[in-house]
Amino acid sequence: xxxxxxxxAELLVWYDRHARVLPWRVPPxxxxxxxxxxxxxxxxxxxxxxxxxKAYFERFTLLWPTVQDLAGAEDAQVxxxxxxxxxxxxxxxLLACARAVADLGGFPATREGLAALPGIGPYTSAAxxxxxxxxxxxxxxxxxxxxxxxxxxxxxxLPAAKPELTALAARLTPPQRPGDxxxxxxxxxxxxxxxxxxxxxxxxxxxxxxxxxxGIAADLPRKAAKKPKPLRQGTVWIGFDAGRVLVETRPDKxxxxxxxxxxSTGWDGSALAAPAPADWQEIGIVRHVFTHFALDLAVxxxxxxxxxxxxxxxxxxxxxxxxxxxxxxxxxxLARPETASPATMRHAGxxxxxxx
DNA sequence: TTCCGGAAAA
DNA sequence: TTTTCCGGAA
Numbered sequence: 001x002x003x004x005x006x007x008x009a010e011l012l013v014w015y016d017r018h019a020r021v022l023p024w025r026v027p028p029x030x031x032x033x034x035x036x037x038x039x040x041x042x043x044x045x046x047x048x049x050x051x052x053x054k055a056y057f058e059r060f061t062l063l064w065p066t067v068q069d070l071a072g073a074e075d076a077q078v079x080x081x082x083x084x085x086x087x088x089x090x091x092x093x094l095l096a097c098a099r100a101v102a103d104l105g106g107f108p109a110t111r112e113g114l115a116a117l118p119g120i121g122p123y124t125s126a127a128x129x130x131x132x133x134x135x136x137x138x139x140x141x142x143x144x145x146x147x148x149x150x151x152x153x154x155x156x157x158l159p160a161a162k163p164e165l166t167a168l169a170a171r172l173t174p175p176q177r178p179g180d181x182x183x184x185x186x187x188x189x190x191x192x193x194x195x196x197x198x199x200x201x202x203x204x205x206x207x208x209x210x211x212x213x214x215g216i217a218a219d220l221p222r223k224a225a226k227k228p229k230p231l232r233q234g235t236v237w238i239g240f241d242a243g244r245v246l247v248e249t250r251p252d253k254x255x256x257x258x259x260x261x262x263x264s265t266g267w268d269g270s271a272l273a274a275p276a277p278a279d280w281q282e283i284g285i286v287r288h289v290f291t292h293f294a295l296d297l298a299v300x301x302x303x304x305x306x307x308x309x310x311x312x313x314x315x316x317x318x319x320x321x322x323x324x325x326x327x328x329x330x331x332x333x334l335a336r337p338e339t340a341s342p343a344t345m346r347h348a349g350x351x352x353x354x355x356x
Numbered sequence: 357t358t359c360c361g362g363a364a365a366a
Numbered sequence: 367t368t369t370t371c372c373g374g375a376a
């Protein structure tokens with residue numbers, strides 16, 4: 001690396017003109033970014049695109065303008081508002097973190113202090129420290145890894161290359177405007193130094209890029225071979241009873257932890273029984289892909305003929321499919337509440353209420 | 357269909 | 367250190 005300060009200076013000149021305008025951002029050169037908004041946006045942006053986050057960010061900040069407001073929210077409402085964003089452990093950690101920050105009287109202003117909070121790891125702690133508190137921390141996300149791998153032609157495959165890329169990115173971090181530098185690196189990666197077909201011709205630091213000089217920019221960063229995903233199967237039951245539908249809240253730990261769901265089997269063929277007696281009929285199969293496996297889920301629909309052993313019946317008028325994670329929304333899209341077998345098919349004398 | 361992307365638990 | 371956690375875009 002010839003002169004890191006020249007590279008960062010040229011990057012900041014570009015950022016001053018081309019910074020993305022985002023709801024949680026202060027313009028280039030600005031100060032006073034709200035740590036709450038920076039934190040909330042960064043947690044939402046973990047493993048999630050800017051486009052997907054925008055609407056959720058607006059909704060959360062409308063409902064809960066301050067971290068104290070969020071700390072006082074009901075768990076179920078936060079989970080319902082997060083539904084559809086994925087990686088639901090983030091939502092549970094978000095609430096735990098808000099309550100910890102409220103107890104502390106505000107956000108810690110250092111990377112170390114921030115990293116001690118739930119859901120805040122190396123990336124998010126550095127990002128909040130740099131962007132909200134102007135600390136000279138190095139922020140390394142997927143964009144920064146890619147930019148550094150190309151600028152310095154790092155051939156080591158990820159994730160083994162991570163420490164090397166972090167060290168190179170640290171040398172690039174300037175003592176002045178570290179927050180803008182971090183956001184400039186990420187904007188460069190998101191808009192120009194993209195994973196496929198990078199726009200090297202308009203890159204503000206192309207003169208310094210070793211990968212471009214060797215013609216291998218689009219091939220970096222290299223990645224370790226990924227292992228194939230197994231296909232698993234399971235069954236989900238959507239039960240109706242007198243204008244109500246049977247749902248449950250999944251256990252906090254594990255897949256889709258803490259989300260609203262229809263009762264289902266485990267995902268490895270574990271032979272769990274139906275949650276209630278009913279005239280179950282298969283109405284289709286939905287396929288859903290998780291990080292490390294794909295799932296074919298058989299969807300059963302039926303009208304209850306007895307008490308449910310799992311779940312709670314909620315009125316269809318109060319049932320909001322948007323509170324479901326993607327997998328359960330797919331299953332729900334197959335259901336036909338109005339054509340579920342009519343009440344006249346039910347056993348006479350069976351109670352229509354039940355308590356789990 | 358493949359690729360992309362942070363934190364926590366194991 | 368490896369594995370477990372989703373949904374959107376290319």
